[in-house]
Amino acid sequence: MDGIVLLKEDHKTVEKLFKQFEKAGENAHAEKRKIADRVIEELTTHTWIEEKIFYPAARSADPDTKDDVLESVEEHHVMLWILSELKDLDPHDERFDAKMTVLIENVRHHVEEEEKEWFPEVRKAMGRKRLTELGEEMEAAKKKAPGDPLAVPSADQ
Numbered sequence: 001m002d003g004i005v006l007l008k009e010d011h012k013t014v015e016k017l018f019k020q021f022e023k024a025g026e027n028a029h030a031e032k033r034k035i036a037d038r039v040i041e042e043l044t045t046h047t048w049i050e051e052k053i054f055y056p057a058a059r060s061a062d063p064d065t066k067d068d069v070l071e072s073v074e075e076h077h078v079m080l081w082i083l084s085e086l087k088d089l090d091p092h093d094e095r096f097d098a099k100m101t102v103l104i105e106n107v108r109h110h111v112e113e114e115e116k117e118w119f120p121e122v123r124k125a126m127g128r129k130r131l132t133e134l135g136e137e138m139e140a141a142k143k144k145a146p147g148d149p150l151a152v153p154s155a156d157q
Helices: 003-023 030-060 061-088 093-144
Strands: none
Touching: 003 030, 003 061, 003 093, 030 061, 061 093
16 A cells, blocks of 8 residues: 555544544543544554654655745644543543544644645655555554553654
8 A cells, every 4th residue: 555545544533533532422531431442553553663664754755845844744743742631631621522633623624634634745756666665664654663652752752
């Protein structure tokens, strides 16, 4: 699978989870906890492979993506801290839904920028063969991703 396609598939998976969360009832605490846990897992893995593999490759293939990559890493930083807070927050806590809403808004913004603004440029710069190699590398790296959002490199920055 092509690396950009893999990342877009991850984006779709997370968006489905967001919609499930938004449709869950106000008092569906157990369901919301379950969805949040999946979101934490998916986004932690996704940011890990982007930062370890995709972003360095994108910068190398198209140096003009430098600012996009740096902005994305900063967006990851914010997102990872929200994930780490959600991880241990009781879904009955009045801040739980608010934190999840802020997370959803941030991730949707991030995805839109990646998919519309700079993935097309990276695709042109890399070509099919390189993107396929990256996709395979990222798929394999998912198994090595940490479970803790704060173990992703940008969480420390």
